[in-house]
Amino acid sequence: MAVPFTFLHAADLHLDSPFRGLARVHKAVRERLKESTFASFEKLALLARREKVDFVVLSGDLYDAADRSLRAQFRMQKLLAELAEDGIRTFIVHGNHDPENGWQAKLDYPEEVVVFGSSRVEHRPVHNRNGELIAHVYGISYPEAAVRDNLASGFEPIPGAPFHLAVLHANVDGDAAHDNYAPCRLAELSEKGFHYWALGHVHHRRVLREFPHVVYPGNIQGRSLKETGPKGAYLVRVSETGDVSLEFRDTADVVWMEKQVSIEGIESEQELKSRLELAMSEAAREAGERPAVLRLRLEGEGVMHDGLQSETIVAEWLESLREWYGSPDERDRWVWLDSLEIRTRPAIIGADPAEGDGFLAELLRQAEAAERDSLQGQRLLDEALAPALRHSKLREWKASLDDERRSLLIGQAAQLAASLLREKE
Template identity: 60%
Template sequence: MGVPFTFLHAADLHLDSPFKGLTKVPDAVRERLRESTFTALGGLCDIVRREKIDFVVLAGDLFDAADRSLRAQLRLQRTLGEMTALGVQVFIVHGNHDPESGRQAKLDWPQGVHVFGSSGVDCFPAHTRNGDLAAFVYGISYPTAAVTDNLALRFKKREGAPFHLALLHANVDGDPSYDNYAPCKLEELTSAGFHYWALGHVHDRRILHEYPHVVYPGNLQGRSIRETGGKGAYIVSVSDTGSIDMRFRDVADVLWQEIAVSIEGIEREQELKNRLGSAVEEVRQAAQGRPVLARIRLAGRGVLHDKLIQPSVAEEWLEELREWVGAPEDSEGWIWPESISVRTGGVLRLENAAEEEGFLGELLRRGLAAAHSPELSKDLLDEAMETLRRQPKIREWLETRTHEERIEWINQAMELSVSLLREEDAG
């Protein structure tokens, strides 16, 4: 029997993330994004105050770059000081974005902050605010940015505590969406004797296993359109018998959202305008006052397809949509359309067009066959992009694309081919 306690599990703060790649962004949007990781960090501190948290675990990538910005280090020092002033301990490991080898300012962390080293797995006692022993917390930091060893195998449970928590920045079961650092297998974690694995590295929140718990809380603030929706941390309450209750708290300051708008069943631009306006307003209402960066994805089949794929048409729709939603500086809960992607299809289905004889039919049959084979999809794209593949960086980027991404490109190419060749025949 132990004592009941509550801890906060967060990871991947990426403080002072630069938010690269945004073009034509108003100053109000850029400044809000620049502060968003720090605002989310403040949200963690608010949770500690409201929820009577006993201790906090931060599972790596607190900073966005190995050479941490001074601003990020000072902000973190101040926030951790506010937490420890409440009687809360904080346990930290560093990951691939903020390894020990990175350049750091010479700052003193507040008393009660425990940073794990990289030479081996250390163990620290975690206490409740009343001073009772709650758990042993184990962890290890990255010495350099690229750690390919299985760090999980170094964790060994020690006797003397009612609860054992392992803090690790790692890729479990080789998720291809993330760099395969500190690779390990789920069964290695569940069989190691720990009650809770507090993980970092994956930016989606995932509960991989319960009893023992193996958990990714995701990152605190979405940094691109690939990281949509609410972001935050888990509040984990452990009873005196060891039962675990988890509650997710969203602390993201700015939301990223993808908005799907179908062109099916509409024939006029006015109908598309109405659908776009309604979809954007729904997202604004759901955000409940938080700013949103949105990517609009036009999908479905319809007669407007041929017009939408014309050069500059999507950009014209985007510019008009930005005018409709208003300037970000005019509203606290603004929405900024980041881009419009056209993923529509013509009225004629590809499967039907593929039955034709001739060049178009043969092209579509190859494309449709590739949809069912990762090998064929890769071969088809390699053939189509033979010239581009001569550039090392482009070749490396193409090699890391998933089958799903390749199929999306192939489908777009097939739809464009149908539209262009049909237009040529009609002319």
């Protein structure tokens, strides 16, 4: 029989993230976002103390840059010292954003803080407050940002502990959405003999496997509209029989959100305004006591489509909705409408124009096929942009497009062309 214990698993804190691209954001929003990673970390530390966990695991990318900001390091030192005062140990590995060779201030940390080195996998025994051995914790840090070696291969459990916990910043099974650093396979991790793999690197929480548990907690604070929804850490309880249970705890200080609004059935600007305002109110309710950054995505087909094709009109809608909700200066629980994304289609009156035999029908059929097939979409975009791609900046822009953005551009271009052709007719 093992000794029951509890630990907190978090990763990807990205302290002092610069939140690039905020030049046009309201000052109050910008300032809150710049502090949000610190506020989230403070919530994490408070959670660990409130739950009286035996230890905390931080699985890499504690800082946003290899040359860590001094402010972030001082904040880290303060909070880890507070955890140590409550008898809570912290086990740390560094990842690709904060590798070992990055600049670090010479600061003193309590002996309860363990930072694993990068030369080999190390392990430390962990005892509870009664002095009973509860686990061995293993880890290895990145020596530099781009680690292509399989670090998981160096992990081997050392006999003598009832529970073995591995801490690793890695890309399991080649997740295409993240850099393929410290690549490894889920099957490999599962066969190693560890009870829990505390992973970092992927910013969306995932439990890849149970028994043994292989877990990404995601990051603790969203940093863009690619990182929407709750963010936080896993509170992990291990029973006396060795059973593992996970409880996700949300620590985000600001919530990033996206909502879909359909234009179907809407025949006036007043109706559309009411739907958009309702979506903003729903976002505020879902965010609870926290502020939110919101993107509204207009979808569906309807008579309002043509009026939404002008960037000037969309900008006016954006500013009007911000004015309706009120300035972030006026409240703590604000909703900042970051953008309106138009993915609508024109209302089909009579026969579907894509079913005909003319140029317009062929245009719409090709656009629909390109939206379904990413390879065909790539080919169509290459053909359309061929004359412009002599310019290096445009080539860089095109290379940066993912499948979703490419599909959106093709669909928007086809619908705009269709609208212009209909007007000419």
